[in-house]
């Protein structure tokens with residue numbers, strides 16, 4: 001049916017010239033254009049924040065200070081974290097949502113196309129504020145992505161700008177979430193019941209709920225920092241009777257759900273990719289939905305596992321310890337289901353599947369180190385060491401980022417109409433997996449040995465593991481240039497992709513021709 | 529936008545509505561769970577003295593309310609175009625009310641205007657210098673398909 005529409009589109013080209021150039025991108029309300037914009041933004045930011053990471057690792061190659069001023073080092077760790085979270089992982093998932101959710105549900109577009117445009121274009125503004133703050137007197141923020149007072153109360157002008165940027169990104173996330181919730185709930189094709197939706201839609205729906213619940217908390221927290229800084233309030237300012245530890249409670253009440261915002265869409269992508277290449281339907285679909293929902297609910301009662309060292313009552317420590325361990329149950333259900341999906345499947349190992357399998361294995365390592373950190377007495381040793389850095393990079397790099405790679409390789413043929421270069425894709429995969437493990441696995445040992453995080457210098461006994469990590473970081477970092485090359489090559493041309501692309505692919509999105517025509521589903525498809 | 533075209537006994541009928549999978553009750557429930565979550569959390573922090581969460585929850589719920597209101601307002605919308613014999617009848621309901629227009633088939637022209645950057649392509653049914661937009665709930669491709677279909681139907 002879309003072929004017909006397409007043919008007509010060509011007949012009409014005289015009248016039907018889409019605006020081109022910058023104006024097209026600035027004013028577009030088309031979900032595919034906006035998805036592309038999000039993904040381009042995330043890619044640019046990936047290289048910006050990745051370069052910061054390489055500077056950090058270069059400095060840490062040897063003990064002592066060699067390349068960077070310590071304050072600049074702190075700016076780099078802070079901005080690396082902020083940009084990777086708010087500028088890379090979240091926008092990339094929004095990009096996937098924009099492209100895929102309407103296609104998966106058989107909807108003509110998002111529910112609020114113009115709000116969608118706004119949600120995207122706020123992001124570059126925030127990005128410029130963040131990156132631009134490096135040029136300000138005093139440099140960028142250096143107090144850590146967690147924004148703790150007193151540093152965030154004492155810092156210079158860039159702290160105000162960062163707070164503004166966080167507000168802008170928060171507004172963008174809220175608009176994006178409202179759009180995703182209304183699109184998923186209201187724009188489904190007839191017959192597409194909730195329990196028939198692809199899991200990616202489910203995970204994004206739940207993620208959007210989390211965003212709606214937590215974004216005002218983040219906005220409130222940074223606003224209270226702002227008033228403490230500029231208007232003489234004392235919410236968190238100990239000098240005026242405020243409580244800096246309370247900031248941590250408020251921040252983590254937002255930020256623990258936030259880490260699930262960073263991983264639930266990843267679960268969704270992997271749950272699309274694995275069944276395709278195992279040529280079996282997803283094992284335990286309903287349990288996947290319930291597990292996702294339980295993770296989301298539990299994520300609101302575990303926040304203080306980030307604060308075991310602030311001096312909480314033992315009862316509170318116990319509560320947060322056990323509630324945190326409880327999250328491992330639904331997470332385990334998911335890992336089990338992915339493995340069971342592959343069990344006795346007729347698997348093939350194209351690049352998306354390789355990234356998805358690496359996700360299952362390596363994310364699980366991150367889950368286990370999370371469990372170790374959840375044990376309060378152990379965390380008191382490990383808190384603020386490289387063990388924590390190892391933990392969250394296993395869940396965020398081999399977790400969130402790898403799922404993004406898997407999703408790009410999986411859907412890029414659909415989006416561009418061209419197959420990517422499988423050989424280059426495999427090179428990218430293997431160098432990334434090997435590099436990633438060389439950077440982050442030794443960090444477990446460094447943490448266990450007591451090396452603190454966020455410090456530009458270290459004691460001599462940590463040298464070897466740091467050198468290994470730095471070598472791994474450069475392998476990992478530079479292999480991302482292969483990714484860039486693959487993407488550019490695929491966009492420009494390549495073997496023609498069939499409309500189904502993958503033999504085992506299922507779902508509405510694969511029924512439209514590749515590349516997905518500028519608009520799809522002029523008549524609502526019926527889901528059997 | 530479901531079942532856009534129907535043919536009944538010689539007449540050509542195009543009928544289209546915005547997509548709407550939620551009932552009003554479901555919409556209300558979704559809105560209130562979201563609002564209750566956001567306000568519940570904000571009130572909790574306010575009770576502890578950290579009240580600046582509250583205005584942001586308020587703004588957010590305001591935006592949500594606008595969005596759900598806009599969805600509700602769209603719900604009953606439709607547009608119908610019937611070509612029967614020499615008559616072309618347009619009937620529609622939009623947020624701002626209902627309308628009906630009867631035209632003589634021989635005087636009707638279909639115009640598509642795609643000049644405005646980034647906007648949707650529009651098609652209108654014109655007669656006597658006065659156009660009425662059709663195909664609002666379709667996407668551009670479907671709209672162009674509709675334009676082509678209408679043009680061929682109006683010849684003869």
Ligand code: HEM
Nearest residue numbers: 259262263305306328367370371373374383384388392395
């Ligand atoms: C089984 C699931 C998980 C458990 C039990 C867990 C547990 C923990 C604990 C106890 C900490 C605090 C360590 C400390 O600061 O002393 C922590 C830190 C962290 N976790 Fe997890 N985690 C899990 C999954 C995840 C996931 C899925 C993500 C993100 C995608 C994530 C991201 C983070 C981050 C970013 C930090 C460090 C925050 C910081 O201090 O900068 N975790 N985790």
Ligand SMILES: [Cu+2]
Nearest residue numbers: 256259305306
């Ligand atoms: Cu946490």
